[in-house]
Amino acid sequence: MREHYDVLVAGAGPAGLAAARAAASRGARVGLLDAQPRAGGQVWRHDVRLPAPRAARHAIDTLRRVELLARHSVVAAESAALRVETPQDSRLLSYGALVLATGARELLLPFPGWTLPGVTGAGGLQALAKQGWPVAGKRVVVAGSGPLLLAAADTLRKHGAQVLGICEQASANAVRSFAWQLRRWPARTWQAAGLRLRLAGVPYRFGSFVREAIGDGTVRGVAIEAPGGVQRVECDLLAVGYGLVPNTELASLLGCALDDADTHPRVQVDALLRTSVADIYAAGEACGIGGLAVARIEGAMAGHMAVGDIASANALLPRRDRARRFGALLARHFALDPRLRTLADDHTLVCRCEDVRLGALAGFGDARTAKLATRCGMGACQGRICGTALAELGRFPRDGERPPVFPARLATLAGLAALPSDDA
Numbered sequence: 001m002r003e004h005y006d007v008l009v010a011g012a013g014p015a016g017l018a019a020a021r022a023a024a025s026r027g028a029r030v031g032l033l034d035a036q037p038r039a040g041g042q043v044w045r046h047d048v049r050l051p052a053p054r055a056a057r058h059a060i061d062t063l064r065r066v067e068l069l070a071r072h073s074v075v076a077a078e079s080a081a082l083r084v085e086t087p088q089d090s091r092l093l094s095y096g097a098l099v100l101a102t103g104a105r106e107l108l109l110p111f112p113g114w115t116l117p118g119v120t121g122a123g124g125l126q127a128l129a130k131q132g133w134p135v136a137g138k139r140v141v142v143a144g145s146g147p148l149l150l151a152a153a154d155t156l157r158k159h160g161a162q163v164l165g166i167c168e169q170a171s172a173n174a175v176r177s178f179a180w181q182l183r184r185w186p187a188r189t190w191q192a193a194g195l196r197l198r199l200a201g202v203p204y205r206f207g208s209f210v211r212e213a214i215g216d217g218t219v220r221g222v223a224i225e226a227p228g229g230v231q232r233v234e235c236d237l238l239a240v241g242y243g244l245v246p247n248t249e250l251a252s253l254l255g256c257a258l259d260d261a262d263t264h265p266r267v268q269v270d271a272l273l274r275t276s277v278a279d280i281y282a283a284g285e286a287c288g289i290g291g292l293a294v295a296r297i298e299g300a301m302a303g304h305m306a307v308g309d310i311a312s313a314n315a316l317l318p319r320r321d322r323a324r325r326f327g328a329l330l331a332r333h334f335a336l337d338p339r340l341r342t343l344a345d346d347h348t349l350v351c352r353c354e355d356v357r358l359g360a361l362a363g364f365g366d367a368r369t370a371k372l373a374t375r376c377g378m379g380a381c382q383g384r385i386c387g388t389a390l391a392e393l394g395r396f397p398r399d400g401e402r403p404p405v406f407p408a409r410l411a412t413l414a415g416l417a418a419l420p421s422d423d424a
Ligand SMILES: Cc1cc2nc3c(=O)[nH]c(=O)nc-3n(C[C@H](O)[C@H](O)[C@H](O)COP(=O)(O)OP(=O)(O)OC[C@H]3O[C@@H](n4cnc5c(N)ncnc54)[C@H](O)[C@@H]3O)c2cc1C
Pocket: 010, 011, 012, 013, 014, 015, 016, 033, 034, 035, 036, 040, 041, 042, 043, 044, 072, 073, 074, 075, 101, 102, 103, 104, 105, 106, 123, 124, 126, 127, 148, 151, 152, 244, 247, 250, 283, 284, 285, 286, 291, 292, 295, 405, 406
């Protein structure tokens, strides 16, 4: 089945929603697709128990003249068209202009015990709780880096979890300096103050990180490296995330240039969010981690650009530049402690999908060769987790993208124009 849209938006998070709204306001036929069953992306993920924030309700409920294509995963790109898989079938969606609003995912770094049941990402556990996974009464340690730890802990508490503590790897000085500079973004300051207030009584430890998850069949405790030495804490769940990494796979597949491609890739855009490929725009976290405000402003700009309304996009430029400075502040103050890159030993699994240990990768010079010999990165996540972690550990640069970017049914693959021949 083939369908044509004047503007197709990939990703229905805050950036994609704003892009679709802006493009539709000029009368274009707009399709807004997302792999998830509902619009909202990460920050506005539907919560089965709690009401959505007002901004989310407004962005989603007042969207008009936009075809929302939920449960549509983009698995491949063809000439000015995306191959998507739905629960029923596969479809080809062609476009006049495309907006990439594919967001970000958590950075997970391997450490001994990180694959034990009960160990998740921080945002990962937040997402599970929102989707109804029972956390009430569970003792949870939240660890890693960045403001997402506070947001995750807040959600977990609202769902009845007992958050034993938050371990932030950045130093106390770095976090204090971040908090001080946050005053330049008053909305952020209020948000952070609200979180700290709601999390009163939950210890927030700086310069601390998880050295090991301990358990037999499931996590039972955690060894935390803290400024005063190693501490052991018993827990039922451990949620660890080291910030976010942009989802650039689709952009890469489409031939869009990436900045910092080997280690911290993000979609390369000009001031008006044009990628290096004509008629393809990108917005939000896919272009670099910047937070909700960036996503909403850039989404609107990209939507305007996609329908040729350069003046409206230009008018948003000063707000966008200001919001982007917040991303730079985050990166500066939550830079990762080099010790985190040495936690995994030869016995630590790095590729959870294919059970490949770090030691098995010794001697390989690049991700592709290692993948062909060990299957590292060939599983369901297609290297999103292990490939990103290995690049962060300084082992291999990221491997290039090839379809399918998400696991797909054979019938979908059969419909692709061409598949790579050596290791699909
Ligand atoms: C797990 C997690 C939890 C977070 N929680 C918070 C929070 O509580 N508070 C906060 O301020 N910020 C949070 N963030 C930060 C968040 O990324 C931004 O604030 C905001 O959601 C970014 O908006 P976006 O539209 O750029 O991307 P996103 O919100 O990430 O939206 C991108 C969308 O694209 C879709 N997508 C990607 N690739 C494909 C594909 N190939 N096919 C189909 N669909 C695709 C995804 O399903 C997703 O819905 C979280 C981030 C993560 C990763």
